[in-house]
Amino acid sequence: MLFLQSLQLVQFKNYSHQTFRFEGPVTAITGANGIGKTNVLDAIHYLCFTKSYFQSGDGMNVQHGMQGFRIEGQFTLAGEALPVSIVLRETGKKEVSCNGSLYEKFSHHIGRFPCVMIAPDDVELIIGGSEMRRSFLDTVLSQMDAVYLQQLISYNKILQQRNSFLKSCAQTQTRNNALLDVLDEQLIAAGTYIFTKRNDFLPGFNEQVLQFYSSIAGKAEPVAVTYESKLRETSLENLLQQCREKDYQLQRSTTGVHRDDLYFSMNDEPFKQTASQGQRKSLLFSLKLAEAEVLKQQKGFAPLLLLDDVFEKLDQERMHNLLNYVCSQFGGQVFLTDTHPERMKNAFADMQIPLQLIELG
Ligand SMILES: Nc1ncnc2c1ncn2[C@@H]1O[C@H](COP(=O)(O)OP(=O)(O)OP(=O)(O)O)[C@@H](O)[C@H]1O
Numbered sequence: 001m002l003f004l005q006s007l008q009l010v011q012f013k014n015y016s017h018q019t020f021r022f023e024g025p026v027t028a029i030t031g032a033n034g035i036g037k038t039n040v041l042d043a044i045h046y047l048c049f050t051k052s053y054f055q056s057g058d059g060m061n062v063q064h065g066m067q068g069f070r071i072e073g074q075f076t077l078a079g080e081a082l083p084v085s086i087v088l089r090e091t092g093k094k095e096v097s098c099n100g101s102l103y104e105k106f107s108h109h110i111g112r113f114p115c116v117m118i119a120p121d122d123v124e125l126i127i128g129g130s131e132m133r134r135s136f137l138d139t140v141l142s143q144m145d146a147v148y149l150q151q152l153i154s155y156n157k158i159l160q161q162r163n164s165f166l167k168s169c170a171q172t173q174t175r176n177n178a179l180l181d182v183l184d185e186q187l188i189a190a191g192t193y194i195f196t197k198r199n200d201f202l203p204g205f206n207e208q209v210l211q212f213y214s215s216i217a218g219k220a221e222p223v224a225v226t227y228e229s230k231l232r233e234t235s236l237e238n239l240l241q242q243c244r245e246k247d248y249q250l251q252r253s254t255t256g257v258h259r260d261d262l263y264f265s266m267n268d269e270p271f272k273q274t275a276s277q278g279q280r281k282s283l284l285f286s287l288k289l290a291e292a293e294v295l296k297q298q299k300g301f302a303p304l305l306l307l308d309d310v311f312e313k314l315d316q317e318r319m320h321n322l323l324n325y326v327c328s329q330f331g332g333q334v335f336l337t338d339t340h341p342e343r344m345k346n347a348f349a350d351m352q353i354p355l356q357l358i359e360l361g
Helices: 037-049 120-127 130-144 146-172 177-217 236-242 244-250 277-299 316-329 341-351
Strands: 002-012 015-021 026-030 069-077 080-088 094-098 115-118 223-228 261-266 304-307 334-338 356-359
Touching: 002 037, 026 037, 026 341, 037 069, 037 080, 037 115, 037 304, 037 334, 115 277, 120 130, 120 277, 130 146, 130 177, 130 261, 130 277, 146 177, 146 244, 177 223, 177 236, 177 277, 177 316, 223 277, 236 244, 277 316, 316 341, 334 341, 341 356
Parallel strands: 026 334, 026 356, 115 304, 304 334
Antiparallel strands: 002 015, 002 069, 069 080, 080 094, 223 261
16 A cells, blocks of 8 residues: 655745654544645645646745745555655755655656545536646546656657747748658657557546446436547548648647547536536546546555545535545545544544544644
8 A cells, every 4th residue: 555654844835844644544634724734735746746736836835935845755655665755945956856866857756656636626627628637637647657658748848849840930931841740750659659548548437437426426427528639530640731731820739639638428418518516526526536546456556645625525425425435445545634623523433434633723
């Protein structure tokens, strides 16, 4: 089992110096709004992904008025102690190490300590733009497959080069098809790998989502997740050829796996438009738990589950179903936050599941 035994924070968000020790598989962190509950979960996310779940820049996470931060976590996996440390130096340089060895590339750390976060604003995954859904898919696949992450990094780099090249062509009013051919060849190699992995992944994932949805909602509702990609109709090579003229004119790459999306439906109707708020939340949880489940199957051990403010999100029955699953059947370490310690204590006492309660403030 992957287990985080302790966490030390130095100058991280509202924490100057703080140590947390985790004693059992389920830890609840409680306290008033703004006390720093989510920040603890985000620090754990940092340890697993080398970055914040919420802020894109590392600097935003340094305690106000300070320079640099340090996050240290003591993990154990299959009996082996694995300390992980993330340091943001005063210069802005970030260093990530595991077991005393510094990573040359942070991407090599991804997937070693799998983790799934569920946070209040994640419902945007259902109702927001396609970028969040692609990022969700990429987060799952990158944790499962290091080659996928490398291909994704390459794809994004080549895409940027291609877009800069298209802009420079417009500025100089020139065209260079030979150079575009070279970029396209590289984009096709990475893009086709990404498409194949996404396409192969979706049917099994869809099955998992459907199962979780039924158990959270307490009844079977025909929800479905479908992968939308132009590459399902023809090759990326053909698509790039077909769009070349348009790309020159619009000065950007209008086709490729960076335009893919996930489509959610219920009774063959678009989920976004027909589902109630409760149904959206159930789908969100189903997607995240399906992510956790596929990671567990692939790794052979459960990822960490970080559930921020979950009690605010579902009615009591759905919440009970969800907690029962994640805390007694899932078999991994779970961290929850809530503003009401009593609510947590009572819910876990009812379910007869041991709980470590950390009350902040
Ligand atoms: N860089 C920073 N330096 C110092 N404090 C920070 C920094 N970033 C955030 N904070 C503080 O962290 C607190 C918010 O923490 P967090 O989001 O973890 O609260 P929470 O307990 O989860 O609240 P809620 O119950 O409302 O979700 C705020 O008081 C905010 O001022």
